[in-house]
Amino acid sequence: MAGKVSPLAPAVMPEMPDIEGVRLIAAEAGIRYAGRKDVMLAVLDPGTTVAGVLTRSRCPSAPVDWCREHLPGGTARALVVNSGNANAFTGMRGRQAVEKTAALAAAAVGCSADEVFLASTGVIGEPLDPGPFEAVLADMAKKAAAGGFAEAAKSIMTTDTFPKYASITADLGGTEVTINGIAKGSGMIAPDMATMLGFLFTDAPIAAPVLQAMLRRAAEKSFNAVTVDGDTSTSDTVLLFATGKAADRGAPRIDTVDDERLKPFRRALARVMRQLAKLLARDGEGASKFVTVSVEGAENNRSAKRIAMAIANSPLVKTAIAGEDANWGRVVMAVGKAGEPADRDRLSIWFGEIRVALDGERDPLYDEEIATDYMKQREIDLRVDLGIGEGSARVWTCDLTHDYISINADYRS
Amino acid sequence: MAGKVSPLAPAVMPEMPDIEGVRLIAAEAGIRYAGRKDVMLAVLDPGTTVAGVLTRSRCPSAPVDWCREHLPGGTARALVVNSGNANAFTGMRGRQAVEKTAALAAAAVGCSADEVFLASTGVIGEPLDPGPFEAVLADMAKKAAAGGFAEAAKSIMTTDTFPKYASITADLGGTEVTINGIAKGSGMIAPDMATMLGFLFTDAPIAAPVLQAMLRRAAEKSFNAVTVDGDTSTSDTVLLFATGKAADRGAPRIDTVDDERLKPFRRALARVMRQLAKLLARDGEGASKFVTVSVEGAENNRSAKRIAMAIANSPLVKTAIAGEDANWGRVVMAVGKAGEPADRDRLSIWFGEIRVALDGERDPLYDEEIATDYMKQREIDLRVDLGIGEGSARVWTCDLTHDYISINADYRS
Known part of the structure; x- marks a missing residue:
């Protein structure tokens, strides 16, 4: 997918701070592309809550089915994302590949498969062989480290011409918390969770239902307000993970949506998602304006x-x-x-x-x-x-x- | 608009028979293009009934407003169509241009302005000067003659690369009647009467409400089943004129939709409209397949x-x-x-x-x-x-x- 970078790419990309409780790594699994990293793993500390917004496609990918099934659990310990193959329209084998990958990640990270979230992007309709994950996941889990957001953003690119990430801080009850986000585009971008992946991470201690309500609302004016070609993917996924680690530094635990202390966080979340969404349009396939x-x-x-x-x-x-x-x-x-x-x-x-x-x-x-x-x-x-x-x-x-x-x-x- | 003809253009175009009661002519009015015919006039004998299907755009052109207003009258004596300017989004001046053009055509043909139907295609938002119509309509009305369908189809082209027309005959109560149609595309082609114009003429003696019911139904599976780019024009218009002249040769007058004798005509109408609709897709802008x-x-x-x-x-x-x-x-x-x-x-x-x-x-x-x-x-x-x-x-x-x-x-x- 090498090629010229979009003329609309930002001149400078931000430095990405660490998020306590999030360790990242990207690797070459050889799923489709040779000589580039094509799989990322995020290892999340125990206690991480999760929220998600998924494609409304009537023909969703196997990983989307998996996330939809496990989001109600509200807790997450790992995120595995690959590029090169969307594992969409792959029937029973798609389902099996997803189960196998989740089991591998769970074993590597030391958690239940229910706490593993998955996303895949790339070609539709080609069976996804879980073999490459087997070869790399255990090692990745060992080597995952703080930081690595830019590298992770790079590993999930398909026709993207530049990696997309953004970071913001917000006050939460007197303690500064951070939100980091990475995303990929850049075709099949349309309303209703177009072909895009977005992953957000924060150290704020926020309960899953609260996260979910905020994420859905922010998505309406960010990722759901971007379109490249009006086409909606089978695989669109936005997940927001909150490790809660900022509680150690005094941040209050937030359990209700109408908690006044959430206001700055909500604004910051909306803003960082809008930044990522605009990056998608800036990297729309063939974009010159x-x-x-x-x-x-x-x-x-x-x-x-x-x-x-x-x-x-x-x-x-x-x-x-x-x-x-x-x-x-x-x-x-x-x-x-x-x-x-x-x-x-x-x-x-x-x-x-x-x-x-x-x-x-x-x-x-x-x-x-x-x-x-x-x-x-x-x-x-x-x-x-x-x-x-x-x-x-x-x-x-x-x-x-x-x-x-x-x-x-x-x-x- | 000269350029290469679509590779999907039919190798052979049909011979177009005359329709009794229809006289046609095309002329150079110089509305936008120089050196090409850009206006057509159909003069229809007294007794001609009319039906129409118009764009569902919330921002219709002035001629569409005009047709919508006058279709309930059910009778027609003239059709004036120009290319080069859509007379859409032209405010009060657009309305005045339409009224002036209808009055000019009515004077030239010798009928009431209510019996003149209008369509315009081309650029949106430019005021349409009725001057060029004034210069040519009286002369055109004098010179209009049987035949001329191919020439008329040519004069209404914009980015079309070939003129579109088709003809079919049908039995009506033991008498052969004819349906001729002309159409133009070829961008802004989408469901709900996309950017296209289609005009059908028949000598069958059929009451306007019956024509209307048949036309709407046939449009669903023909013009409304073609798309080039999903964009819907402000100006889409399909009109069907029935001169009734075949009654002189013994064709029965049809006044109800459920008249059994209509069956072959209905099938023929659907077929000729489908043929025209497919020609639109064959001339979709830039089409290679x-x-x-x-x-x-x-x-x-x-x-x-x-x-x-x-x-x-x-x-x-x-x-x-x-x-x-x-x-x-x-x-x-x-x-x-x-x-x-x-x-x-x-x-x-x-x-x-x-x-x-x-x-x-x-x-x-x-x-x-x-x-x-x-x-x-x-x-x-x-x-x-x-x-x-x-x-x-x-x-x-x-x-x-x-x-x-x-x-x-x-x-x-």
């Missing part, structure tokens, strides 16, 4: 998000942006097709600060040359005001370029 | 169609086909994202006659080489059996290629 779509004045927030997604998923809008064309007519088309309440004659549209359409007509002051200049930027802000209500939403996407076609017409071969 | 997606074994027909559309609209499925890759994993992904009832472990998939997946796993007999050979064909049949019910549907699409990007990143400039 990073696009923020804001919709306001909609009937309600849900309607605003649907319209924003209709715009962000429109191949015609996305190719126009690739062509540096401020083609707001296609934005109107996308608003119209969303099927949500809209009044054509109240619609206004901006590219950046340039108002191109006002009250259902081209802005009388519209200057194509200025708009075209704006479209040459790497980062495009597209704003739509429906003028009928108070609902708003923001989503992130990228343009649709020749490189998307090249990447996806050749991926398997 | 014509793809038929059949879904069976779904919970019901509606569910089957949604799944078929999810497959046909998936950028990942479409790019895989462009890359001649029998990537059925992406078909599984698309089935999963449709949100319709499906059981992963009962799913089977075929490319042509090659079964690639069976009961939720790769077919044990699957031979990648044979599948890859098949994918080199120009016409790809993709079949999915969900194995859970009796519902079925068939839709048509094309692949997603570099040329789609080139066409749409450069269209306006």
Whole structure:
């Protein structure tokens, strides 16, 4: 998967602090790619709670089935993620591979298989041989160490052109806690847990049901607000692990969602997830522009998000942006097709600060040359005001370029 | 818009017979393109009935608003269609342009403006100046003559690479009647009356409500079963005009939908509309493969169609086909994202006659080489059996290629 790095990649990536209670390692298991690390293991200290948001696909992968089954347990001791093979649509053998891998990891880490969480990304429909895991997991468990987030992020890449990770701190009842996240994209990225994996780790002592409620809510405005191509993967998985180690430093244990002390943590979680989500759009397959779509004045927030997604998923809008064309007519088309309440004659549209359409007509002051200049930027802000209500939403996407076609017409071969 | 013709264009186009009561002409009005005919006029004899199916876009064009308003009248004397400008999102001026054009056509033809039907296709958001219509319509009305269907089909093209028309005859109560149709695509093609125009003409004497019922039903399995890019236009319009002239040759007047004598006509209408719809997919922007997606074994027909559309609209499925890759994993992904009832472990998939997946796993007999050979064909049949019910549907699409990007990143400039 070597190739040029997305022009939208951040110039500088953050230093990742350790998370107490999390030890990481990545290794070459030779699952599909040669000469690169393709499996990661996170070893989590006893007492770690877990929450997850999984794909809504009706044809989920075997690891997604596994996570869905074990999330209600609420505790985690290990996370195994591989790239190169999604273990999706692999029937009984897929299920067996998952059980075998969980058992191997449990033996290596010294926990119950129920406490092992799994994710796989890569080709669909090829049986996944658990053999490579057998060869490496015991050794990995021994060598896992604090740190290693950047390396782990690298090992789960498929068509990604750069590893994605972010870190943030938050106050929890007077004690500073940390949240680290890693993620991968970058095709099949769409609403409803598109093709992406995201793993978050914190030392905050938070009960699983509380984690779950926060994670689901934060996902709506982060990972579920990113789209590359409107396609939804069989394997989307976001897991949040809380080791609770910050309790040793005085952080309070949080057992209810409405605990006031959670506020800064909740904000920090939302923020770090948004950062990761935006990195996905920045590494959208073939992306040359990073696009923020804001919709306001909609009937309600849900309607605003649907319209924003209709715009962000429109191949015609996305190719126009690739062509540096401020083609707001296609934005109107996308608003119209969303099927949500809209009044054509109240619609206004901006590219950046340039108002191109006002009250259902081209802005009388519209200057194509200025708009075209704006479209040459790497980062495009597209704003739509429906003028009928108070609902708003923001989503992130990228343009649709020749490189998307090249990447996806050749991926398997 | 000159360029290479789609490799999927039919080798031979049919001869188009005259339709009694229909006179046609196309002319150069200079609306946007120079040196090509960009407006067509159909003059319809008194007594012509009309039916229509229009875009469901919440931001429809001014001509769509006009047609929606006047279809209940049920009678038509003229049809004016232009390419180059969609007269969509043009506010009050769009409305005025439509009224002016209808008045000009009514004066030229000698009828009421209410009996003039209008459609426009091309750029969105540019005011449409009715001046060019004023300059040509009176002269066109004088010169309109029997025949001219191929020429009319040509004048309504935008990014189309070949004109689209088809003809069929049917028995109506012992008398042969004819249905001629013309259509244009070829981007913004999606369900719910995608960006396309289709106009059908028949000499059959059929009351407007009967026409309307038949047209809506036939559209579901023809124009509404084609997708190029999932984008829905502001301007989609299909109109069916029945001059009734065959009554002079003994055809019975049909006033009720359940008239047994309608059966052959209904079948013929469905067939000619399907032919036109398939031509749209054959001229999908940048198309190099014509793809038929059949879904069976779904919970019901509606569910089957949604799944078929999810497959046909998936950028990942479409790019895989462009890359001649029998990537059925992406078909599984698309089935999963449709949100319709499906059981992963009962799913089977075929490319042509090659079964690639069976009961939720790769077919044990699957031979990648044979599948890859098949994918080199120009016409790809993709079949999915969900194995859970009796519902079925068939839709048509094309692949997603570099040329789609080139066409749409450069269209306006």
